Amino acid sequence: MDDADVRKVREILFRRAGIELGDQRRYLVVERLGAMARELSYSSAAELVQRAPKEQLDEAVLEALTTHETSFFREPQVFEALRVHVLPRLIAAARPERRLSIWSAAASTGQEAYSLAMQIHACFPEVHGWNVRIHATDLSARVVSKIDSGVYSEWETRRGLPGHLHGRYLVRRGADWQVVPELRRWVRGSQLNLIDAWPSQLHSLDLILVRNVLIYLHDGARWSILRRVRDVLKPKGRLVLGSSETRMRGTELFDAQRFGGALFHGPPGSEDDLDQTRPFRVIPELAAPRAPRRTQSSTSVTTTADLEEIARELRRSAEALKKVR
Incomplete structure (x- = not known):
């Protein structure tokens, strides 16, 4: 060329x-x-x-x-902050309507959207009977076609997905794994170019994730997208950006608040609302971590990463048991 x-x-x-x-x-x-x-x-x-x-x-x-890199529970500190601090408050605010609306923008093949679905379903059983919708959009028609099917390879499920969630929310489909129907009903994939007009269903959103996409766009596109994000967030809604995107032009349109290792943005004046909203008690899932999986074609080997994951799950379970007692 x-x-x-x-x-x-x-x-x-x-x-x-x-x-x-x-x-x-x-x-x-x-x-x-x-x-x-x-x-x-x-x-x-x-x-x-x-x-x-x-x-x-x-x-x-x-x-x-266009970049399609993604994995389950990417940047774990973000999901931990969502579980402990942000989602309890958003759910409390949404309780009168029993409706939770989330948008995973630039979702690629959908692992981020399904990570949210698993986390919400496992940690917040109150919402099981609610109207929960997780919009997962991406510029690429090819990757979006995978979202609604919820089918992932063995390699994809091994990237970031904790064993106990794998066992609870995925079922075998030949050589691959498929997300259970209950969560697939929550997640809807669709093609969307962020610089084009947005569909009407993307409004009054409780949570928006636009991670690791704005860094590739020109300055005017970034500002326009962030301005429109502010307009479709609920007054107590929250925006999550990539770790390298939190100081770019357009973020001044929001109030910023840090929880642990993650930074969240909300509409102006929403910081006090978030602090004053009393969360209900959340008891994390206490299921023991699953043993390393075996497949018909190969024998799984317990790696250092497996042992570290098991250790993390045991620590979480111990901490949760202390809180229950």
Whole structure:
């Protein structure tokens, strides 16, 4: 690919998704677009850029060059702060309507959305009969198609998912695992470009997660998205950004509050509301950690990571038992 080809790709990313692709990431264009070109029966990335119809090229660029990295319970300190501090208060505020609305933006294949669903279902049984909706959106139609099915490979489930939650909320589907129907009813996947108009159902939201996506966008797109996020949050709602996104332009539209190792943002004036909302008592799940899984094709080996996970689960169980007593 020559400079003109790369410049054309960068212009597509900027126009269609608000993404700024620096010169230092040129290698990504060649590598990822080359693989997409072969999939679409072009001989090279250069031929794809030069000969593909406009709409096909736009979609190929977006599919190939947007980031889809995700895992279950990514950045555990965020989920711990949600469990202990934020979700109890949001649920208390939502109790009169018995309705909880959450948006996982740039959700990729949905592990973040299902992590939230598992955490809420396991730790807050009060909401089991509520109207719970977790909107999971992403720019890529390919990754969104996986969200509603809730099917994940063995490797995907081993990345961040605690053993006791795996045993409770996933069932075997051939060589893969599928999220149980009760949680799949809570989560709805859909394609959405954050710089385009947002659907009407994204309003009056209790919690919004826009993590590790704004860092790729140009400054104007970031500010516009954060302004609209503020407008669709409930007065006591909370926004979660990626750890490298908490000081960028647009965050001044919110009040910020830190819980442990995680920073949360809320509409102006909401910090006092959050502090004064008395949470109800939460008893964490006390199930013992599962033993390392075995599959028909291979024998699982207890790794250092497995032992560390088991130790963490035992510590959590011991702490929870002390609180119950």
